[in-house]
Amino acid sequence: MRMVGVMAEAVEEKGAAGTGINEVLRRSxxxxxxLYFHFPGGKDELVEAALRFGAGQVEELVLRAASxxxxxxxxxxxxxxxxxxxxxxxxxxxxCPVAAVxxxxxxxxxxxxxxxxxxxxxxxxxxxxxxxxxHPEETAGQVLALIEGALLLSRVRRSRLPLExxxxxxxxxxxxx
Amino acid sequence: MRMVGVMAEAVEEKGAAGTGINEVLRRSxxxxxxLYFHFPGGKDELVEAALRFGAGQVEELVLRAASxxxxxxxxxxxxxxxxxxxxxxxxxxxxCPVAAVxxxxxxxxxxxxxxxxxxxxxxxxxxxxxxxxxHPEETAGQVLALIEGALLLSRVRRSRLPLExxxxxxxxxxxxx
DNA sequence: AATAATATGTAGATCGGTCTACTATTGCGG
DNA sequence: CCGCAATAGTAGACCGATCTACATATTATT
Numbered sequence: 001m002r003m004v005g006v007m008a009e010a011v012e013e014k015g016a017a018g019t020g021i022n023e024v025l026r027r028s029x030x031x032x033x034x035l036y037f038h039f040p041g042g043k044d045e046l047v048e049a050a051l052r053f054g055a056g057q058v059e060e061l062v063l064r065a066a067s068x069x070x071x072x073x074x075x076x077x078x079x080x081x082x083x084x085x086x087x088x089x090x091x092x093x094x095x096c097p098v099a100a101v102x103x104x105x106x107x108x109x110x111x112x113x114x115x116x117x118x119x120x121x122x123x124x125x126x127x128x129x130x131x132x133x134x135h136p137e138e139t140a141g142q143v144l145a146l147i148e149g150a151l152l153l154s155r156v157r158r159s160r161l162p163l164e165x166x167x168x169x170x171x172x173x174x175x176x177x
Numbered sequence: 178m179r180m181v182g183v184m185a186e187a188v189e190e191k192g193a194a195g196t197g198i199n200e201v202l203r204r205s206x207x208x209x210x211x212l213y214f215h216f217p218g219g220k221d222e223l224v225e226a227a228l229r230f231g232a233g234q235v236e237e238l239v240l241r242a243a244s245x246x247x248x249x250x251x252x253x254x255x256x257x258x259x260x261x262x263x264x265x266x267x268x269x270x271x272x273c274p275v276a277a278v279x280x281x282x283x284x285x286x287x288x289x290x291x292x293x294x295x296x297x298x299x300x301x302x303x304x305x306x307x308x309x310x311x312h313p314e315e316t317a318g319q320v321l322a323l324i325e326g327a328l329l330l331s332r333v334r335r336s337r338l339p340l341e342x343x344x345x346x347x348x349x350x351x352x353x354x
Numbered sequence: 355a356a357t358a359a360t361a362t363g364t365a366g367a368t369c370g371g372t373c374t375a376c377t378a379t380t381g382c383g384g
Numbered sequence: 385c386c387g388c389a390a391t392a393g394t395a396g397a398c399c400g401a402t403c404t405a406c407a408t409a410t411t412a413t414t
Contacts, residue, residue, distance in 0.1 A: 013281075013283075014194065015192050015195070104192035107270045107335060119334075142346040149329070155279065156296055176349055
């Protein structure tokens with residue numbers, strides 16, 4: 001579904017509210033009827049699909065990093081490098097696809113729930129990686145916060161330095177025995 | 178200017194694109210003409226003012242935390258506690274006022290520049306605090322990323338736990354000699 | 355009187371959403 | 385293998401609402 005990809009890209013750049021369905025339809029070439037056929041729920045449903053799509057893209061990076069062998073520290077370091085590559089490839093016009101929705105979703109809304117769900121999934125993934133090496137339980141959340149914050153700063157500063165710096169911070173966090 | 182305050186609040190909850198000037202006018206009781214009298218640049222200029230206003234609110238917390246004596250670790254710990262209080266008071270419907278704009282500002286735009294400027298200021302403040310105790314230069318950026326990420330997670334999870342956890346991570350970062 | 359600010363009216367574009375019509379594909383009884 | 389109905393999906397006109405912005409008063413203030 002080309003619409004979802006276009007929406008995901010636009011949302012990551014300008015937020016959900018800043019992206020009109022007209023623009024999505026134009027850029028994807030799809031007619032208006034198709035949107036409401038596949039997504040009877042309208043824009044919200046399309047945004048949700050785009051959110052899950054974007055999250056899936058990031059998840060692929062997580063899996064790739066985790067499977068690349070090495071310890072948790074190396075895997076997370078690699079993940080951050082992959083994220084930095086992603087940012088750079090997008091000309092630093094993007095960020096975390098989930099964050100873009102999370103900061104404007106009304107609390108308690110469907111979309112806010114999906115965001116929470118995705119973050120929980122990511123944190124669980126990190127936790128599994130870290131628990132195998134005996135790190136404290138809360139470390140996964142700290143690493144996630146560090147990465148999310150670094151993604152934001154990377155966008156604002158148009159540089160991969162914040163992410164690289166965050167990677168070093170992760171190492172420091174993991175080195176405390 | 179009541180309009181700015183209303184706009185700042187709305188932006189932090191729903192993003193700039195998700196907030197119409199009509200709503201701001203209605204909630205602030207100001208007439209339409211007044212907006213374009215005080216902000217000839219229209220919505221963008223109002224958003225910028227709201228952005229600086231929101232950033233100023235956070236800056237007050239930073240100053241308060243820094244002046245409360247104690248070392249850098251204590252000051253940052255207190256800052257995070259104050260931020261958590263702020264989140265809780267808002268029912269976790271907010272986050273960082275700058276982040277809400279940063280994630281949807283077109284790169285290179287006026288607003289994106291203001292966001293970068295504000296973050297730079299915050300990081301400089303943290304850096305001054307940390308440099309006095311001989312911490313590595315990049316630590317300030319790492320702490321800032323941690324806080325921003327924790328603010329985001331705090332909103333999504335509707336809990337102050339991510340911020341409290343981030344505070345412990347900051348301590349861990351600062352304890353490496 | 356002159357300026358500052360308030361107070362509306364309205365223009366023009368765009369928004370999300372619904373509607374009907376059209377085409378392609380599939381399933382099925384003979 | 386055919387014919388036909390049912391379904392899936394495309395296509396775009398159209399609607400009311402809302403958006404930002406501008407234009408034109410009107411009222412305070414000095």
